[in-house]
Amino acid sequence: MVSCAESIGVPRGSRMFMYAVRAVAFQSEEKIAAKVDYLKTTLRWSDDEVGIALTKSPGLLRHSNERLRRTSEFLIFEVGLEPAYIAHRPALLTYSLEGRLRARYYLVKFLKANGFLERDVSYFSIVQKSEKVFMEKFICPHKEAAPHLADDYVNACRGQVPTRLRFA
Incomplete structure (x- = not known):
């Protein structure tokens, strides 16, 4: 071995x-x-x-x-x-495709498309963050502007990507 x-x-x-x-x-x-x-x-x-x-x-x-x-x-x-x-x-x-990779990709794509991210962040740095840090950096700051974001992310982690996070 x-x-x-x-x-x-x-x-x-x-x-x-x-x-x-x-x-x-x-x-x-x-x-x-x-x-x-x-x-x-x-x-x-x-x-x-x-x-x-x-x-x-x-x-x-x-x-x-x-x-x-x-x-x-x-x-x-x-x-x-x-x-x-x-x-x-x-x-x-x-990393889990359904539980992390796909959910975080869609969420960050939503944030970029709606002008919530000030700078471009590498995909690897996004997925390697712990769940707690990811929530603090990418979801909590946008609670008021996008109150559905936390629920949409949780659903995306379960494999149910909400239409708000889907893009053609």
Whole structure:
């Protein structure tokens, strides 16, 4: 398991090594190679980009192909992120598509469209914030101007994106 973890590019002394060992535990080399190929094909990553992503987030090897496909399609085709951007921020692929990625994307898109955001914020910085910080920064300041925002966000986190947050 240790040599397999090293073979995916995670150095033995790094803080991610323990996670890499867990990610490859009880998986055959063939299954790991198939997952690496799947990441290359689905996300259009080069060998180097797969190496970067797995070094930062070896747990990707444990995610189902279906989850990786759905999340990557959303990030690339709906959010408009480049595959290389995702490779350098592979944590994006670990967040819940319904509970975090989609809900926050729609909410911030609503805020931008209605002039509530003064500056452009990177999508990664939006989704990596804790729920509490996200609420404090993006929902609470707009309670009076958009009183429905908190409820709409909660519903979006449940997979029910309100029409106010949808855009054509």
